[in-house]
Amino acid sequence: MSETRSVLIVDDEHDIRELLVLTLSRMGLRTETAPTLAAARELLASASYDLCLTDMRLPDGSGLELVGEINTRYPGMPVAMITAYGNVEAAVEALKVGAFDFVSKPVDIHVLRGLVRQALELGERAKRNADEQSSRLLGTSDAMVTLRNTIAKVARSQAPVFIQGESGTGKELVARTIHAQGARANGPFVPVNCGAIPTELMESEFFGHKKGSFTGAHSDKPGLFQAADGGTLFLDEVAELPLPMQVKLLRAIQEKSIRPVGASAEIQVDVRILSATHKDLSQLVNDSRFRHDLYYRINVIGLNVPALRERAGDLPLLSDAILRRLAQAMQRSAPALADDAVAALEAYRFPGNVRELENILERALAMADEDRITAADLHLPVPRGTQQANQPQSAASPFVTGTHQALPSSPPSRDPRTVSPYETAGTALPSFIEDIERAAIQQALQENRYNKTKTAAALGITFRALRYKLKKLGID
Numbered sequence: 001m002s003e004t005r006s007v008l009i010v011d012d013e014h015d016i017r018e019l020l021v022l023t024l025s026r027m028g029l030r031t032e033t034a035p036t037l038a039a040a041r042e043l044l045a046s047a048s049y050d051l052c053l054t055d056m057r058l059p060d061g062s063g064l065e066l067v068g069e070i071n072t073r074y075p076g077m078p079v080a081m082i083t084a085y086g087n088v089e090a091a092v093e094a095l096k097v098g099a100f101d102f103v104s105k106p107v108d109i110h111v112l113r114g115l116v117r118q119a120l121e122l123g124e125r126a127k128r129n130a131d132e133q134s135s136r137l138l139g140t141s142d143a144m145v146t147l148r149n150t151i152a153k154v155a156r157s158q159a160p161v162f163i164q165g166e167s168g169t170g171k172e173l174v175a176r177t178i179h180a181q182g183a184r185a186n187g188p189f190v191p192v193n194c195g196a197i198p199t200e201l202m203e204s205e206f207f208g209h210k211k212g213s214f215t216g217a218h219s220d221k222p223g224l225f226q227a228a229d230g231g232t233l234f235l236d237e238v239a240e241l242p243l244p245m246q247v248k249l250l251r252a253i254q255e256k257s258i259r260p261v262g263a264s265a266e267i268q269v270d271v272r273i274l275s276a277t278h279k280d281l282s283q284l285v286n287d288s289r290f291r292h293d294l295y296y297r298i299n300v301i302g303l304n305v306p307a308l309r310e311r312a313g314d315l316p317l318l319s320d321a322i323l324r325r326l327a328q329a330m331q332r333s334a335p336a337l338a339d340d341a342v343a344a345l346e347a348y349r350f351p352g353n354v355r356e357l358e359n360i361l362e363r364a365l366a367m368a369d370e371d372r373i374t375a376a377d378l379h380l381p382v383p384r385g386t387q388q389a390n391q392p393q394s395a396a397s398p399f400v401t402g403t404h405q406a407l408p409s410s411p412p413s414r415d416p417r418t419v420s421p422y423e424t425a426g427t428a429l430p431s432f433i434e435d436i437e438r439a440a441i442q443q444a445l446q447e448n449r450y451n452k453t454k455t456a457a458a459l460g461i462t463f464r465a466l467r468y469k470l471k472k473l474g475i476d
């Protein structure tokens, strides 16, 4: 067992605490102890544990209270109860309120060890399930049910699938689901953002290169096709591929083989191609900006992922799942959405779709009081015409170009766009400039529906530069 796993022991008897610490330490586990409920609550709030063992009777209350609290606040953390010898009622009660198991005093070391092993395995499984849940394509609307049924069918085939949908609707998630449900599930899934690779590096990125084939090629490097061999290559933002690269890609798909830059021989590759874009690819074909033959080849099966506003009925379910996932990651209980928050979400158009919903809820979770998120906590962008005169975003702001108001930056700071340079005396210049950058990037992200490729282009910087800035400014 890994020694990074830790157990919280709650018991007022010093000798029992010592026995448990000794036994669990020998199993390679870290332990912390608390003699009271209050001390346990404090430890739980400041660290995360993989298991809690608690006595039933504590000086300031019952261990049952702790079981209940852990189940709501830290779902996924197993709790076991230590009960007095022969107290069957207490043991049953503990199981009813959600304890994983119980062990009675005097504690039998073998029984304890078995219980701990099972509890830790249970916790691992709960985490795995949570991960699987979080990657599931949720929704009960007709559109989502149809989409899931279609995915189940196309997953069985090896045909290329072209996924169309607005930004943030879940195109990559659809691609991952097709891969996971298909015969290649044990092979690699390699996503590539075609708009993010510099044109001059594209051939080498896709097909690899031989050492010395160009300046900087210090060693042989396999490309994305080789990385995806036996699995799936997901071409995201496929419309961004430059025309010369489209020719090479078509050849690779048709021949099922690639030639690394500088190599003399072709290499066979076995890759299923899935691709996606938020653009109207058939229009690009009509405009001669995308090759008809490649379009025909990658679009053997077409899937359309509906915009969130077209399936507003999925909002409560999606919001709930997103809040639970976020809260779990923050080791806190998931708050509920107040009625006015649900109504506000249902009335909003979500230009950035599910990704925007995730961003909105993440910020709301950080701002909301304990158990409820209200419409005010959501800070939904207000359509421009309906803004009030006293709102901070002035018409003179150089960044107001879209139809929506900028999202407030988090943590809230003085909006630099409304500050005259003459007022900045006394403000450290780097942080003032960072505030301006942050606001401009947030505005551009929103106007480009959280599509980073488009956002970078709109800001006149490279995709890599945008990614760096998002990280540096703590936006992502």
Ligand SMILES: Nc1ncnc2c1ncn2[C@@H]1O[C@H](COP(=O)(O)OP(=O)(O)OP(=O)(O)O)[C@@H](O)[C@H]1O
Binding pocket: 134, 135, 136, 137, 138, 139, 165, 166, 167, 168, 169, 170, 171, 172, 173, 174, 236, 278, 318, 354, 355, 358, 450, 451, 452
């Ligand atoms: N139906 C859904 N159920 C649960 N989560 C979803 C669903 N659709 C999208 N998401 C989540 O929304 C986020 C955006 O999804 P994804 O990246 O797949 O969108 P996309 O359409 O590929 O975006 P882009 O066009 O910007 O590349 C992800 O975190 C994804 O898990």
